[in-house]
Amino acid sequence: xxxxxxxxxxxxxxxxxxxxxxIALGYSMVYGILKLLNFxxxxxxxxxxxxxxxxxxxxxxxxxxxxxxxxMLFIMFFCAMLGGGLLGVMVERFAYRRLRNAPRxxxxxxxxxxSFFLENAAQLVLGAQYQSYNSFGWTNSAIALKHFGLPAHAxxxxxxxxxxxxxxxxxxxxxxxxxxxxxGKAMRATSFDREAAAMMGIDVDRVIVATxxxxxxLAGAAGVFNGIAYQQVWxxxxxxxxxxxxxxxxxxxxxxxxxxVLGGLLIGLAQSFSIxxxxxxxxDAIVFAILIAVMIVRPSGLLxxxxxxxx
Amino acid sequence: xxxxxxxxAIAAAAAVLAVVSAASARTSAQAAATASxxxxxxxxxxxxxxxxxxxxxxxxxxxxxxxxxQWNKTHKVKIHVIQEDTQLDPSKASTTAQALAxxxxxxxxxxxxxxxxxxxxxxxxxKAGLAFASGxxxxxxxxxxxxxGYFFRDVPNDGVQGPTDANYMFSKLGVTSGSSVMVVDDxxxxxxxxxxxxxxxxxxxxxKVDRESVSQKATDFSSLIAKVGxxxxxxxxxFQVASEAQLFAQQLQAQGKTAVxxxxxxxxxxxxxxxxxxxxxxxxxxxxxxxxxxxVVKAFHKQYPGATSPFGAPNYVLAQMYASAITKACKxxxxxxxxxxxxxxxxxxxxxxxxxxxxxxxxxDVAGAKFHIFKxxxxxxxxVA
Numbered sequence: 001x002x003x004x005x006x007x008x009x010x011x012x013x014x015x016x017x018x019x020x021x022x023i024a025l026g027y028s029m030v031y032g033i034l035k036l037l038n039f040x041x042x043x044x045x046x047x048x049x050x051x052x053x054x055x056x057x058x059x060x061x062x063x064x065x066x067x068x069x070x071x072m073l074f075i076m077f078f079c080a081m082l083g084g085g086l087l088g089v090m091v092e093r094f095a096y097r098r099l100r101n102a103p104r105x106x107x108x109x110x111x112x113x114x115s116f117f118l119e120n121a122a123q124l125v126l127g128a129q130y131q132s133y134n135s136f137g138w139t140n141s142a143i144a145l146k147h148f149g150l151p152a153h154a155x156x157x158x159x160x161x162x163x164x165x166x167x168x169x170x171x172x173x174x175x176x177x178x179x180x181x182x183x184g185k186a187m188r189a190t191s192f193d194r195e196a197a198a199m200m201g202i203d204v205d206r207v208i209v210a211t212x213x214x215x216x217x218l219a220g221a222a223g224v225f226n227g228i229a230y231q232q233v234w235x236x237x238x239x240x241x242x243x244x245x246x247x248x249x250x251x252x253x254x255x256x257x258x259x260x261v262l263g264g265l266l267i268g269l270a271q272s273f274s275i276x277x278x279x280x281x282x283x284d285a286i287v288f289a290i291l292i293a294v295m296i297v298r299p300s301g302l303l304x305x306x307x308x309x310x311x
Numbered sequence: 312x313x314x315x316x317x318x319x320a321i322a323a324a325a326a327v328l329a330v331v332s333a334a335s336a337r338t339s340a341q342a343a344a345t346a347s348x349x350x351x352x353x354x355x356x357x358x359x360x361x362x363x364x365x366x367x368x369x370x371x372x373x374x375x376x377x378x379x380x381q382w383n384k385t386h387k388v389k390i391h392v393i394q395e396d397t398q399l400d401p402s403k404a405s406t407t408a409q410a411l412a413x414x415x416x417x418x419x420x421x422x423x424x425x426x427x428x429x430x431x432x433x434x435x436x437x438k439a440g441l442a443f444a445s446g447x448x449x450x451x452x453x454x455x456x457x458x459x460g461y462f463f464r465d466v467p468n469d470g471v472q473g474p475t476d477a478n479y480m481f482s483k484l485g486v487t488s489g490s491s492v493m494v495v496d497d498x499x500x501x502x503x504x505x506x507x508x509x510x511x512x513x514x515x516x517x518x519k520v521d522r523e524s525v526s527q528k529a530t531d532f533s534s535l536i537a538k539v540g541x542x543x544x545x546x547x548x549x550f551q552v553a554s555e556a557q558l559f560a561q562q563l564q565a566q567g568k569t570a571v572x573x574x575x576x577x578x579x580x581x582x583x584x585x586x587x588x589x590x591x592x593x594x595x596x597x598x599x600x601x602x603x604x605x606x607v608v609k610a611f612h613k614q615y616p617g618a619t620s621p622f623g624a625p626n627y628v629l630a631q632m633y634a635s636a637i638t639k640a641c642k643x644x645x646x647x648x649x650x651x652x653x654x655x656x657x658x659x660x661x662x663x664x665x666x667x668x669x670x671x672x673x674x675x676d677v678a679g680a681k682f683h684i685f686k687x688x689x690x691x692x693x694x695v696a
Contacts, residue, residue, distance in 0.1 A: 008537035008566075016531060128362050130554040130583075136561045145565050154537075157565060230530035231558055240528050275534035281498075281524035 003152035009276040010269070011150070015160040015229060017268020018167035022222035023245030024252065024260035025174065026088075026215030032191040032255035033211050035104070036096065039111040041219055042242015043118035044087055048080040048220025049233045050122065053131050055079055062134035069141040073162070076224050084220020085213040092212040115239070122235035130234045133227040135159055143228065159229040166225060170218060171261055178257065183210055191255065244271075247287065251294050253304020262302060266290070345650075346416065348641035351389035354633050355411035355441075357422030357432070358626075362398035366580070367622045368424060371446060373615040374623035375421050378630035380614065388641050390634060391416075397423050401431035408432035412439035418637065418651045419443070421629045424622075426450035426501050433458045442652040444632070446625030449576065449594055450504055454674040463656060463671050465628050466594040467680030473508030475682040476573065476592045479696055480545050481516055484571055484590070488517030491543040493570070495523040495535065495559070497550045505549040505575055527552060532559045539568045549575040553583035560586035579620065585690040592682050595621040596666050600694060604664045621683075624664055632658045632669065 023045050030038045055076045060066040095114050099107040135144040143158040150156055178184035183206075189197040190207045198204045226241070227233055244267055252263025267287055274286040294302060346352075356375055359368035372394060379390050393414065395407035404423045411417045412435050420436060420443040423429055429448045436443045437458055444463045445453075451470045453462060480486040492513050496506035503524075510520045521543070523535055527550070536559075539546060546563060548556045553574075560572035564586065572589040579593050598604045599619065607627075611619065636655035640646045660669040670678045684696040 005537045009534055012531060012533040012537075128365070130552065132554060132557070136565065144561070147565070155566060226530070231561075232530045232554060237528070240526075272534040276537060279524075280495075280535055284526070 004154050005276055007150050007152045007154035009272040011154065011156045011160060013269035013272035014265060015163050015268070016271060017248075017265035018164050019222045019226050019229075019241070019264075020245045020248045020267050021261040021264025022167050022170060022218045022225070023241060024248040024264045025171070025257060026219045027246055027249040028252075028255055028257055028260040029187075029211050029215040031249070032257075033187065033194070033208060034096070034100070034107075036107050037111060037246070038091075038096075038215075039108075039242065039246075040091055040095075040114035040118060041088075041215070042238035042240075042245065043115050043122075044084050044091075044216045044238070045219040045223045045226075045241055045245075046122060046233070046235065046238035047087055047118065048084040048223030049227045049237065050126060050131075050223070051080040051083045051220065052076040052224035052227050053133060053233050056133060060139075062132070063137050063139060065139040069138055069143065073228070077166075077221055080220040080224045081217040082220075084223070085217035088212040088216025088219070089209055091216075092209060115242075119235050119238065126235060128235065130232050132231045133233070134231060135228050136231075144231070157229070163225040163229045166221070170221060174214065174218070174257065177214070183207070187211055244287070247291050251291055251301055253301025256301065256303045256305075259301055259303035266302075345645045345647040346418075348388050348637075348644055348646050351391050352418050352637050352641065352646055353391045353393055353414070353416040354630075354637075355393045355395060355414075355417045355420040355422070356626075357395045357397050357404060357407055357411070357420060357428070357443075358424055359399035360394065360396040362396075362400070364399040364424070366582075367447075367620065368396070368399070370620050370623035371422070371424060371626045373619075374611070374625075374627040375630045377611050377614055378627045378634070381610070382630075382634050386634075386638075388637060390630075390637065393417060395422075397425075397428055399425050399428065401425075401427045404428035405431045405435065408435040412436060412441060417441065418640075418646055418648055419633050419655060421446070421626055421633070424448065426453060426504075427499075429453050429462065433462060437461045440648040440652065442636075442648070442655050444629045444655070446629050447576070447594070447622055450501060451508075454676045456674065459674060460652060460656065463675035465625050465632065465665070465669055465677055467682055468676060469505045469508050471680060472505065472575065472592055472594070472682045473512040475684070476509050476547070476575075477512035477516060477518075479590075479592070479684050480513070480547075480573065481518075483696075484545055484573075486513070486516075486518055486544045489519070489542075491519040491521055491540065493521040493523060493535075493539055493543055493546045495525055495546065495548055495550075497527045497552070497555065498524055499527055499551055501551055501577065502549045506547070509547055509549070527555065529555070530558060532562050533566065536563055536566050536568060539563065539566075539570050541569075543568075543570045545573050546570050547573045547575075548578060551577035553578040553580035556589075557584045557586060560584070560589050579622070579685075579692075581620075581687075581690065581692050582618075585687055587687055587689065589687045590695075591685045591687070591692065593621055593685060594680075594682055595625050596683050597621050597685070597692065597694060598624045598664050598666075601664070601666050603666075607664055628660070628663050628665055628669060631660065631663070635660070 026041050095110050147155040147157045186202045186207045248263035248267045249260045252259030270287050274283040358371045383389050397404040424447045426448040449469045451468045494506045494510045496502040514520050550556045556574045556578040574591040576593050578584045599608050635658045636651050639654045640650035663669050672678050685692040686695045
């Protein structure tokens with residue numbers, strides 16, 4: 001057995017899966033509270049990635065960085081999460097709020113519209129060209145080139161370590177926030193029954209805004225993680241990543257936060273192992289086959305609970 | 312009510328049919344018509360002037376315009392260029408082709424740039440009786456006969472590229488019978504076609520070919536690179552997006568693999584693909600390195616300051632071919648699309664800025680055309696074969 005290939009596929013899968021999981025968390029949070037499939041979420045991830053690229057440019061570009069890499073990374077994550085969060089709040093305020101009591105199809109179509117709007121606006125403002133974080137050539141520390149050794153002569157780059165550790169830290173923070181804080185409890189209550197939560201004195205509007213902010217901030221961070229590990233950013237990058245994250249959320253059980261993380265990791269690993277061991281040509285087909293198989297066996301996802309229909 | 316709606320639908324369908332028929336008849340009439348040469352002759356130019364391939368398309372446009380500007384300074388019959396932006400998108404190419412086909416002043420077209428685009432516009436130009444010529448579409452099947460007499464190109468096709476690349480890998484890059492080459496396409500038709508041709512050429516020499524495929528939007532190749540073994544000497548990357556090849560080559564080096572990345576025409580962009588030690592095959596020479604072209608290149612840079620790439624110069628030659636055909640067709644003071652079509656296929660340029668003669672075969676390919684191989688050294692492309 002080629003253990004080098006096996007370990008490399010695990011690293012690639014977990015690293016990709018971490019990014020999908022972060023995006024999937026946003027999908028799940030919004031769906032849990034509003035029962036809305038926010039298809040614009042992938043484009044917030046794209047905006048976050050471009051914010052990170054903008055910070056690199058401000059500090060002289062990848063080959064002429066004028067500040068320490070670690071300081072720049074901190075600023076990139078701060079700005080991308082803040083920018084992504086605020087964009088998410090704006091989208092909720094201007095595109096979804098008026099449709100809260102409309103038939104379910106209306107906000108769904110609006111979400112697609114917002115997605116196209118963000119993609120085309122980004123292309124208009126930022127251009128259609130692919131841009132690169134080029135963390136292979138960062139002046140002070142080429143984090144994509146430097147690596148730690150793993151068993152079987154496999155390696156994991158600093159950038160991949162940052163992605164995996166960073167994603168875990170954010171997920172732990174999110175879990176603690178949802179479990180331990182008052183706002184987190186309000187989010188869980190709203191997710192359980194929005195009307196009952198309102199009757200119990202919970203400010204549902206505030207909870208929804210907070211949900212969009214946190215979910216979108218995670219997507220913004222995912223955009224930067226993707227940039228530092230996989231370099232490329234372009235206006236349409238959100239569609240594909242958003243699609244995989246959506247699959248991850250559904251596979252894990254949409255509305256369920258641990259499910260989103262599990263789904264993300266599963267999709268990431270399925271992708272990398274299908275490329276490594278089966279066929280690079282059919283890796284997408286394999287990922288979607290997993291989705292279909294999970295849906296047939298467990299229609300509510302791996303960790304989702306079947307909805308009880310009251311009649 | 313239902314009956315009334317039915318009548319309305321029938322009337323609307325009839326109206327649409329009438330409009331389409333009228334437009335179609337108009338196009339056919341325009342194709343057959345002759346025009347006076349005294350007010351000048353127009354040619355269309357389809358190129359990806361904006362979008363992801365905007366830098367390539369602008370360069371193509373500039374070289375064609377540059378030739379026409381030079382020509383108009385010294386010739387009585389002036390040539391006008393009508394520009395159409397395709398963004399390397401076959402659907403946009405079709406729409407703009409329709410506009411050129413409907414314009415009775417247009418006597419020939421330079422472009423489109425991509426093979427998929429050529430396939431999309433071919434039925435439109437054929438119906439309109441227009442000659443159209445690409446300086447970068449290299450798919451073999453484009454000159455297999457369906458559009459014979461209408462489509463031509465001044466660059467070699469992928470059928471020449473496959474054996475050229477395979478021979479170079481075999482003779483210079485340590486590939487031997489029994490060693491391995493990974494061939495990765497980007498799931499687009501240009502890429503898969505070329506990957507198949509190169510793969511077949513290598514397999515014919517006894518090389519083990521690991522045929523792989525990635526999405527054009529993929530950014531992580533580590534799963535695939537893990538499969539690159541010690542016996543793999545070359546990874547062939549016929550991608551359409553240069554930055555994707557850059558990413559692959561960077562990740563290849565980051566994983567400590569010694570295999571050499573080898574790109575193709577789609578990756579030819581030194582600002583996007585510049586990993587030292589990599590190779591690229593390309594359908595045209597770098598005219599900036601040909602001593603005989605120094606004066607032309609200098610004049611070009613005067614008119615269009617900034618960098619140029621080998622994507623541009625073939626369009627200069629296409630404009631030259633049209634100018635030659637237009638001169639011949641305009642001898643009686645009038646010109647038609649049929650005349651241009653007939654004359655442009657007979658053009659024989661003994662010497663061009665591409666470093667050799669241009670004469671077309673009956674199919675519309677260049678007789679004796681060859682591919683060029685470049686090595687990336689210090690971020691620059693150096694001609695090695």
